[in-house]
Amino acid sequence: MKKIIFFLIVASLLLSCSLDRTNPLDPNSSGIQSPPKVTGIYVSIITNNWLLVTWNAMPNDVDGYYIYRSMSFNGYYELIQELAADDNIYNDIDVDIMNDNYWYKMSAFKFVDDKKMEGMRSDPHTWGAK
Amino acid sequence: MKNKILVIFSFLLICISLFSQDFDIKSFSDPHKYGWDNPEKLYDARSDLVNRQKLLQIYEMKNQSITANAIKSAFAPGWGHFTAGEFTKGQVLMAMEIIFLGTSYYFYDNAMEKYDKYKKANYILDINQSYEDANDDFFISQIFLSLGTIVWIYTLYDSINATEKFNDDLWQQISQQYYTNRIMITPTGFTLRF
Numbered sequence: 001m002k003k004i005i006f007f008l009i010v011a012s013l014l015l016s017c018s019l020d021r022t023n024p025l026d027p028n029s030s031g032i033q034s035p036p037k038v039t040g041i042y043v044s045i046i047t048n049n050w051l052l053v054t055w056n057a058m059p060n061d062v063d064g065y066y067i068y069r070s071m072s073f074n075g076y077y078e079l080i081q082e083l084a085a086d087d088n089i090y091n092d093i094d095v096d097i098m099n100d101n102y103w104y105k106m107s108a109f110k111f112v113d114d115k116k117m118e119g120m121r122s123d124p125h126t127w128g129a130k
Numbered sequence: 131m132k133n134k135i136l137v138i139f140s141f142l143l144i145c146i147s148l149f150s151q152d153f154d155i156k157s158f159s160d161p162h163k164y165g166w167d168n169p170e171k172l173y174d175a176r177s178d179l180v181n182r183q184k185l186l187q188i189y190e191m192k193n194q195s196i197t198a199n200a201i202k203s204a205f206a207p208g209w210g211h212f213t214a215g216e217f218t219k220g221q222v223l224m225a226m227e228i229i230f231l232g233t234s235y236y237f238y239d240n241a242m243e244k245y246d247k248y249k250k251a252n253y254i255l256d257i258n259q260s261y262e263d264a265n266d267d268f269f270i271s272q273i274f275l276s277l278g279t280i281v282w283i284y285t286l287y288d289s290i291n292a293t294e295k296f297n298d299d300l301w302q303q304i305s306q307q308y309y310t311n312r313i314m315i316t317p318t319g320f321t322l323r324f
Contacts, residue, residue, distance in 0.1 A: 019245055019261070019268050
């Protein structure tokens with residue numbers, strides 16, 4: 001019985017360790033709030049080779065935006081542009097809507113020390129849907 | 131002052147001589163109290179004592195140190211058991227220790243890789259996911275490390291038992307060999323029994 005108790009103590013001491021949250025951008029360690037989600041995203045067709053992406057700007061809460069694009073809803077979203085905090089439109093002229101589909105996601109970031117903390121990315125948006 | 135010391139000393143001498151008993155040489159040298167009713171029994175007892183001393187010399191040459199085996203097991207679990215002749219147990223314990231510590235290191239390495247990703251991440255989902263993945267692997271690593279520690283402690287404890295058993299069996303073996311073999315080589319010479 002004593003042996004079992006001893007071994008349980010050894011096991012519990014070792015299992016009580018966990019990794020430290022040392023990332024300064026981690027809200028759980030630094031108490032920093034992550035940037036809000038970008039809202040009001042709308043994609044509209046200007047020409048066959050020109051899509052316009054608009055959203056609600058939040059210049060007081062964030063320091064900039066990232067815009068991502070994918071050829072499918074569930075595909076890989078590539079970062080295509082970093083935008084300023086007071087921007088609320090993006091002209092994507094590197095498209096061919098006759099042959100391809102395009103989906104966009106956006107996220108906001110803010111500076112923490114010299115690093116950019118990116119908030120939650122939005123749901124995918126394509127033209128004709130809000 | 132000197133007179134006082136002389137008086138006290140004389141008093142002590144008188145007390146000692148009054149209360150001391152005479153040395154009973156007869157009872158001291160009485161062979162019957164050891165079961166030696168005749169000279170043959172005395173010679174047998176003496177011969178047995180000499181034989182046991184020879185066996186003890188052989189035993190002291192061949193027996194194993196408990197401390198040495200415990201240190202061997204502390205350094206390499208199972209080594210103490212190999213030395214004490216318990217090869218199967220030694221192999222099993224050594225294999226268990228290697229598996230547990232190896233698995234613990236594997237998960238620890240994975241955890242550190244994911245932890246590095248966590249430290250470099252700046253997207254909130256990546257931060258949370260990387261931390262959780264790293265912590266999960268770290269927890270598994272700790273489980274195997276605990277198991278390895280338990281096996282290590284048990285090996286240390288059991289190597290002591292194995293060595294004690296080895297030494298007990300050794301004495302039995304030496305005694306049996308001595309009384310069954312006709313020729314016996316000892317540190318002081320050799321014995322031939324007819």
